[in-house]
Structures are given as structure tokens and as C-alpha cells.
Amino acid sequence: DGGITQSPKYLFRKEGQNVTLSCEQNLNHDAMYWYRQDPGQGLRLIYYSQIVNDFQKGDIAEGYSVSREKKESFPLTVTSAQKNPTAFYLCASSMSARTGSNQPQHFGDGTRLSIL
Amino acid sequence: QKEVEQNSGPLSVPEGAIASLNCTYSDRGSQSFFWYRQYSGKSPELIMFIYSNGDKEDGRFTAQLNKASQYVSLLIRDSQPSDSATYLCAVKSGGSYIPTFGRGTSLIVHP
Numbered sequence: 439d440g441g442i443t444q445s446p447k448y449l450f451r452k453e454g455q456n457v458t459l460s461c462e463q464n465l466n467h468d469a470m471y472w473y474r475q476d477p478g479q480g481l482r483l484i485y486y487s488q489i490v491n492d493f494q495k496g497d498i499a500e501g502y503s504v505s506r507e508k509k510e511s512f513p514l515t516v517t518s519a520q521k522n523p524t525a526f527y528l529c530a531s532s533m534s535a536r537t538g539s540n541q542p543q544h545f546g547d548g549t550r551l552s553i554l
Numbered sequence: 555q556k557e558v559e560q561n562s563g564p565l566s567v568p569e570g571a572i573a574s575l576n577c578t579y580s581d582r583g584s585q586s587f588f589w590y591r592q593y594s595g596k597s598p599e600l601i602m603f604i605y606s607n608g609d610k611e612d613g614r615f616t617a618q619l620n621k622a623s624q625y626v627s628l629l630i631r632d633s634q635p636s637d638s639a640t641y642l643c644a645v646k647s648g649g650s651y652i653p654t655f656g657r658g659t660s661l662i663v664h665p
Contacts, residue, residue, distance in 0.1 A: 471652070478562075480657035481598075481642070488651065496652070528597055540586035540605055540646065543653065545597040 440465045442546035444529050449551045451516065451523060459514045459549045461529035470512035471530040471543060474498060481528065487512055488534070516551065524552050556581045558645050560656035567663055573630040575659050577643030580624070586646040587619055587626045588653065593639045602628060633663040 442463045451457045461470065472484040483496030487506040501520025506512050512531075516523045527549045533541040557580040567573045575589075586605055590598035604610045604617040604626065618627040626645070630637055640660050646653040 469651075478657070481655045483652060486652060494651075540603075542586075542588050542600050542603050543644075544600060545590075548597045 442529060442531055442544060444527075444546035444549050446549060447547070449549055450554045451551060452554050454518045456515055456517050457551070459516070459527055459529075459551070461512045461514065461546060462510050463512075463529075463531045463546075464510060465531055465544070466509075467531035467544075468509070468534045469532045469541075470506065471532075472496075472502075472504065472512070472514045473528040473530065475526040475528060475548075484514065526550050556584075556645070556647065556650075556654045558643055558654045558656040560641075560643055560659045562657060563660040564662050565659055567633050567661070569633060569635060569663055569665050571633050571663075573633045573637065573661055573663065575628040575630075575641050575643075575661065576625060577627070577645075577656055578625045579643075579645045579654075581645070581647050581654075582621075582624065583647045584621075584624075584645045585648045586653070587617070588644040588646075589615075589617060589626075589628045590642040590644065591637075591639045592642060592658065598642055630661075633661075635663050635665055637661060638663050 445460045471486040473481040485504045487493035503515045529546040530543040532543045589602040592598045602617045614631045616629040640658040642658045643656040644653040
């Protein structure tokens with residue numbers, strides 16, 4: 439079955455620690471995205487990638503980093519510089535992210551990150 | 555600044571009724587419109603998309619788009635308690651890489 443797999447489902451971060459959230463897709467999608475969702479705030483874009491070895495900052499990239507070494511994988515690292523990391527993190531993908539494209543995004547099941 | 559507005563609700567309807575969810579957007583260059591359903595604690599699930607003015611039907615769901623008035627609606631016929639969720643509207647402009655999401659409308663269908 440094609441889909442987007444996020445792991446782990448739940449993650450706890452200690453003070454001063456970096457943590458990495460995994461996102462893998464087997465949909466052969468070119469574009470991948472990371473969103474953060476806080477209660478009552480909707481989805482906020484952290485980073486996105488249109489193609490392997492290229493990615494762009496979203497609206498709230500500070501304190502986060504990503505890599506896109508393979509088409510299938512787009513891991514997100516929450517660094518110790520992110521002072522308020524507690525949130526629901528959602529990874530999404532779409533066939534392409536180019537201008538004019540009307541391809542929808544599809545989401546993984548999410549990772550819930552909390553501070554210890 | 556592109557904006558997508560949704561009434562946060564909750565919208566409460568009785569079982570079997572029609573639920574009407576509305577979304578307005580600010581960018582006249584918007585071309586693609588998506589509706590997602592998100593159950594509490596879960597991730598968004600795509601349920602409808604529409605690109606042209608008019609209605610698009612899929613089972614109990616109908617999406618309605620009016621570009622002149624800059625709104626898109628989602629109608630759910632014969633609402634069921636299992637339809638209780640938050641519905642997110644997403645709008646993509648022709649010149650953008652990324653859709654803009656509204657904050658969602660909470661729908662409660664009571665028996």
C-alpha cells in the first residue's frame with residue numbers, strides 16, 4: 439500500500455536535546471513538506487522540498503532543520519534552539535510543488551512531540 | 555498576505571441533516587481548492603478538491619466554488635455522527651508552491 443509513514447508516533451525531548459522525526463513516502467512524489475499544528479492554530483509550514491537535495495524555509499523554520507538526500511525521505515530535526523517544540527508534527531507529500539500545479543497534499547499520521 | 559477564513563464553530567447539526575461549511579479566501583489568483591477532514595488527534599485526510607466554478611459531487615459530499623465571490627463551500631448530506639470532525643479548507647494560487655490552510659471548522663453531528 440502506498441502512503442506516508444511518520445515515526446515515532448510519540449516523542450519526548452529533554453532540555454538541550456536535538457531530536458529527529460522521520461518521514462518516508464512510497465508514492466513517488468517529488469514534493470514533501472513539514473507542518474506544525476498547535477491547538478486552535480491550524481497548520482504552519484516549517485520546511486518544504488520540491489526535489490532531492492533542495493529545500494526551502496517555510497513560515498516558522500527557526501529552530502528546525504531538514505535534509506532531502508533521497509526522494510522517499512524528508513527527516514525533520516527539532517534542535518535545542520526551538521524553545522517551544524511541544525506540538526503535533528505533520529509530514530505531507532504531493533506529486534509536485536511547482537507553480538500552477540493543482541496536486542493535493544497527502545498527510546502522514548503525525549508525530550506528537552512533548553518536552554520532558 | 556494570502557488569507558483563508560473559516561468559522562471555527564462548532565457547527566452543530568442533527569443526524570440526517572445537511573451540514574454546510576464555508577471558506578472565504580483573499581487571493582483572486584487562487585486556482586485549486588481542497589477540503590480535508592481531521593478527526594481529533596489524527597492527521598488531515600483529503601476528501602474533496604475542486605478547480606472550476608460550480609458544484610462537484612462525491613457521494614454525500616458536494617463542493618461548491620464561486621470564484622467571483624471568493625468562497626468555497628462543502629455540503630455534507632445525510633450527516634452522520636461519524637462526520638463529527640474538524641474540516642480544513644486549503645487554497646492554492648497559481649503562482650504559489652504551497653497551499654494556504656484555514657484554521658478549520660469543527661462539526662458536531664448529534665444523534
